[in-house]
Structure formats: C-alpha cells, structure tokens
Amino acid sequence: MGIKSYQNPAELLVKEYLLADSFIPYTSIICGICACKMVYDLTQLFSSVYFKSYPSLPKIQRTEWSNRSISTFHAMFITAMSLYFVFWSNLYSDNQYAGMVTFRSSALSTFSLGASVGYFLADLGMIIWFYPSLGGMEYVLHHLLSLAAVAYSMLTGEGQLYTFMVLISETTTPGINLRWYLDTVGMKRSKAYLVNGVVIFVAWFVSEISLLLLDFFLFC
Numbered sequence: 001m002g003i004k005s006y007q008n009p010a011e012l013l014v015k016e017y018l019l020a021d022s023f024i025p026y027t028s029i030i031c032g033i034c035a036c037k038m039v040y041d042l043t044q045l046f047s048s049v050y051f052k053s054y055p056s057l058p059k060i061q062r063t064e065w066s067n068r069s070i071s072t073f074h075a076m077f078i079t080a081m082s083l084y085f086v087f088w089s090n091l092y093s094d095n096q097y098a099g100m101v102t103f104r105s106s107a108l109s110t111f112s113l114g115a116s117v118g119y120f121l122a123d124l125g126m127i128i129w130f131y132p133s134l135g136g137m138e139y140v141l142h143h144l145l146s147l148a149a150v151a152y153s154m155l156t157g158e159g160q161l162y163t164f165m166v167l168i169s170e171t172t173t174p175g176i177n178l179r180w181y182l183d184t185v186g187m188k189r190s191k192a193y194l195v196n197g198v199v200i201f202v203a204w205f206v207s208e209i210s211l212l213l214l215d216f217f218l219f220c
Contacts, residue, residue, distance in 0.1 A: 028111040032118020036070045043069040053185045060133045068177040074119040075173035081112040082164040092161050105157035113154035120147040169207050175200040
C-alpha cells in the first residue's frame, strides 16, 4: 500500500509535467546535462581501474579524457536519433502526415534535440571553465552556433528534419576522439591509429554523400 500511495503521484508528475509537451524542451535539457555529468564521473571511475596510463596523465589531460567521453556518448546518441528520424521514422513521410516537413515535430524529436542542447551547454561550460586547455575560441564559436541552431529548432519545432540531417555528421566524432585517445596513450605509430584514420575518412565521406543525396531528393 505504501509503494502504491507514492506511485500514482509520481506517475502523474511525470505525465502531466515532466513529459508534457510544454515542458519537454526544459526536461530534455536537464536530462542532457545530467547524462553528461554521469558519463563524466563514470569515465573517471572506469578509466582509473582499466587504463594503466590514465592515473599518470596530467590533471588537464585526465579532464579532457573524461570530456571526450561525453562528446563520444553524445555523438553516438544524436547520430542514432538523427538516422532514425531521417531514414526510418514516419514523422517526415508524406504518406503519414499532412503539411510541410519543415514544420513537423514530435515529442521524441524535440526531446532528442533538447538532450543535444543540454550537451552543448555542459560542454561549452567546461570549455570556458578550463579555457583554453579544452579548446580555443573556435571551439567556443562552434558550440555557440550549434547551440543556437539546435535550440531554435527544438523550441520552435521548425526545420527539425534539416537539423537532424546536419547532425548525422556527428558520426565522425567518436573516431576523432578515439584518435586522441590513441595518441595520448602513445599508440600514434600503431596499426590501430592508421585504421582509425581510414575509418574517420570513410565515415565523413559517407555522411557527406548521404547529405547531398538527401538534399537532391528533397528539393527535386
């Protein structure tokens, strides 16, 4: 009885407030920031146990190590969601919905973009806090522009399809971060480093060709 007495108010809170359409942007941003913090802490915990070279790294490199894990996690999440919405979701299918695709959105698409906004806020905060160790002014400008574009699409519901199309390019980020990890642990001359470079190029090439083909079919 005690559990049920708490269960109903909790379900009401989630359905009526946290996941209500008007609150989804703010809930998703908070979830994105909390996910970044969780990944950061877990990376520190596991790296100190499973990577022998991690404890010997300078403090700022350990910070960047954990920061890049956040970047990798976000890239995998937003790439998966972007591929889903662009290629498999019925949200932008002419057979399912009326109206221009430019103005179509859903609770899930808005939540996904909100989580990405949360990441950009968290990462931008770290870049500014440790400036310029985690990146110079070009990183700050990149994050500000990305944050503005994704936040606008999330809040207005406009252009979400095109936003997801651009975010597919995040597919190269895990490879770039892995390249930094390999360099940091002294594996720059290894075969893994060479293969990593080839994979990054292929991933970039495929994502760019995919965007060009999508633009062709959408506007022709």
